[in-house]
Amino acid sequence: MSLSLIAPALTGGRIDRADQVRVDPEQLAGYINWKARLLRLNGLEPEVGIEGRLVWHSLADAAPDSELIFLGLMDGKAHFAELKRSEPGSSLHYNPRVWQMLASLPADELALYGGARTLVDWHARHRFCSLCGAGSTMSKGGWSRTCSSCGAEHFPRVDPVTIMLSEFDGKVLLGRQPRFPARRLSALAGFVEPGESIEEAVARELWEEAGIRVRNVRYVASQPWPFPSSLMIACTSEALSDELTLDTTEIEEAAWFSAAEVRAAMAGDETAPFIAPPPFAIAHDLLKHWLDAQ
Numbered sequence: 001m002s003l004s005l006i007a008p009a010l011t012g013g014r015i016d017r018a019d020q021v022r023v024d025p026e027q028l029a030g031y032i033n034w035k036a037r038l039l040r041l042n043g044l045e046p047e048v049g050i051e052g053r054l055v056w057h058s059l060a061d062a063a064p065d066s067e068l069i070f071l072g073l074m075d076g077k078a079h080f081a082e083l084k085r086s087e088p089g090s091s092l093h094y095n096p097r098v099w100q101m102l103a104s105l106p107a108d109e110l111a112l113y114g115g116a117r118t119l120v121d122w123h124a125r126h127r128f129c130s131l132c133g134a135g136s137t138m139s140k141g142g143w144s145r146t147c148s149s150c151g152a153e154h155f156p157r158v159d160p161v162t163i164m165l166s167e168f169d170g171k172v173l174l175g176r177q178p179r180f181p182a183r184r185l186s187a188l189a190g191f192v193e194p195g196e197s198i199e200e201a202v203a204r205e206l207w208e209e210a211g212i213r214v215r216n217v218r219y220v221a222s223q224p225w226p227f228p229s230s231l232m233i234a235c236t237s238e239a240l241s242d243e244l245t246l247d248t249t250e251i252e253e254a255a256w257f258s259a260a261e262v263r264a265a266m267a268g269d270e271t272a273p274f275i276a277p278p279p280f281a282i283a284h285d286l287l288k289h290w291l292d293a294q
Contacts, residue, residue, distance in 0.1 A: 006289060008223035008232075009102060009280035013111030015072040015079060022070060022141040031070075031078035038062055039071070039081045039116050045098055046105075046113050054109045069119050069142030071112065081116040083138070087124040102280040110280075111224075118226040119143075122156045125228075130154065161230045162201045163189035163283060165290055166214050168239040172262060172290055173210060174274065175246075175254030185265075185274040187283040188251070189232070202235050210254055211245025214238060220289050223282040234286045259294045262287055 021027050040047040040055040047055040059080065062068065066082040073079070102110065119142060126145060129136050134149030145154045165187050166173045174185040190205035192198060199217040206214050214237035223232040242256055257265075257273065264272035266287060277283035 006221040006285050007107075008221060008234075008282045008285050009107065010111055010114040010224050010226070012107045013115065014108050015074045015112055015115075017072040018070075019143075021073070021078075022143050028070060028141050031073075032059060032068070033078075034058065035076075036078040036080060038068075039079065039113075041081065041116070041120065043087065044117050044121055046101060046117075048101060048105065052104055053106065054113060067123075067138050067142070069116070069123070069138070071116055071119075079112075081120055081142075083120055083123045083142070087120065099278070099280075103278060114224055114226040118224070118229050119156060121226070121228045126154060157229065158224070159230045160192040160198070160201075161189055161225070161232050162192060162198060162205060162235060163187045163232050163286065164202045164206065164217075164235040164237055165286055166206055166210075166212060166237045166239045167290070168212075168242040168256060170294075171242070171256035171258050172287075173206075173212070173239065173244075173254060173256055175210065175251045177250065178252045180252075181275070183275045184277070185253075185255075186277045186281065187234075187286055188254070189283075192233075198233055198235065202237055206237065206239075209247050209250050211243070211247075213240045215240065220286060221282065223285075225282075232282045234282050234289075236286070236290065259291060262291060266291070 036059050037056040038059050038061055040057055049055050062082045063084050066084045069081045069083055071079040071081055123138060127136060129147035129150060129152055131152045132147060132150045134147055136145040136147045136154065139146040175188050176185050188205060188209050192201040202217045203214050206212050216238045218236050220234040220236060222234065225232045244254055246254055261273050265274050265276040276287065
């Protein structure tokens with residue numbers, strides 16, 4: 001079910017997260033049976049079958065030393081992912097194999113994988129209590145961790161990230177970080193910092209990275225981004241000037257582009273002045289939204 005006119009990749013999951021099951025150990029134990037399904041992962045990467053869908057096994061295929069993370073209920077069956085003791089977790093942002101998968105998996109399975117990846121990765125990177133340093137154990141079906149010493153409970157967190165377009169005189173600002181492939185331009189982005197609103201984060205990031213002041217910040221849509229645990233918050237804004245002063249430690253190049261130039265790039269035109277963001281990135285949806293408004 002779509003809750004907005006824009007449905008970015010990694011959204012649209014149909015699994016019932018079943019919070020009432022997570023918090024009831026007896027009820028959860030009842031779902032650990034031969035009907036339950038186990039998501040097949042290679043580290044944090046998904047295994048995809050020949051039909052182009054996620055691969056699921058039975059719980060009997062779980063590693064002996066692994067822990068089960070309850071993903072939820074679907075088609076009357078419990079679905080799990082496993083956390084292996086050897087899993088180190090990863091903050092890797094760009095992996096060609098995963099990028100290909102993002103473009104090919106059905107929307108509902110992509111959303112399911114994104115949630116599972118985030119949870120497995122969070123557990124792998126948070127095995128110790130942040131208050132006293134003692135080891136922690138999985139609780140609530142994998143939706144929290146409890147300290148074995150002080151009893152503190154820790155929950156998976158999502159890092160809010162603003163990703164934004166700014167418009168001036170009918171043109172839109174796009175940039176490229178040093179790690180992006182050549183000619184690949186996208187919307188500028190940055191983490192929301194403590195003590196600021198989404199609108200303030202948009203304005204601050206555009207000032208810091210591009211040297212422009214903006215007004216009329218508007219929310220467009222959001223996208224969970226499991227690399228490792230972000231929520232991309234897409235916005236638009238209006239620039240007060242088109243004069244740029246780039247922070248070259250963050251942005252290698254940036255420029256203003258007309259609607260015709262953006263349309264050419266979105267259509268894959270080889271003569272376009274830049275390569276558009278891939279369809280699974282919310283920056284792609286943001287550019288489509290901007291073009292529709294022109």
